[in-house]
Amino acid sequence: MKVSRRATFNAAHRLFRPDWTDEKNIEIFGKCSNPNFHGHNYVLEVILDGEIDPETGYVIDLKIVKDAIKSEIDERFDHRNLNLDCPEFKDLNPTAENIAVVTWNLLRSKLPMHLELTIKLWETENNCVEYAGK
Numbered sequence: 001m002k003v004s005r006r007a008t009f010n011a012a013h014r015l016f017r018p019d020w021t022d023e024k025n026i027e028i029f030g031k032c033s034n035p036n037f038h039g040h041n042y043v044l045e046v047i048l049d050g051e052i053d054p055e056t057g058y059v060i061d062l063k064i065v066k067d068a069i070k071s072e073i074d075e076r077f078d079h080r081n082l083n084l085d086c087p088e089f090k091d092l093n094p095t096a097e098n099i100a101v102v103t104w105n106l107l108r109s110k111l112p113m114h115l116e117l118t119i120k121l122w123e124t125e126n127n128c129v130e131y132a133g134k
Helices: 022-033 062-077 096-108
Strands: 002-013 038-049 116-122 128-131
Touching: 002 062, 038 062, 038 096, 062 096, 096 116, 096 128
Parallel strands: none
Antiparallel strands: 002 038, 038 116, 116 128
16 A cells, blocks of 8 residues: 655755856756756655554554654755755755655655655656655
């Protein structure tokens, strides 16, 4: 059985590599490499897969998931500049792919290990990534 919790957060970022020229960054990342940053209204889905507990009828109490998202993701990333405000991205390009991996790593230790965890992150209404760990 899969259960999920949806959350949203707003964040700014710039995709770039400091070891590349501005021209190469723009060639590879386009408008997403704007030196003045740009933002997204991210939609995060935290998906957990496991057996239904016969005592509770839950796979997991989704309040546990809600609280983990609030403490580990919302408080860390919401209304932040990922490049400047978040140490997780000090040396990591904040692509949707990397944000999903960081999110998975932050939440993995806060949720029961017997449940499989998948992160689905929508950067725009048309673009999303999904990560289920290594």
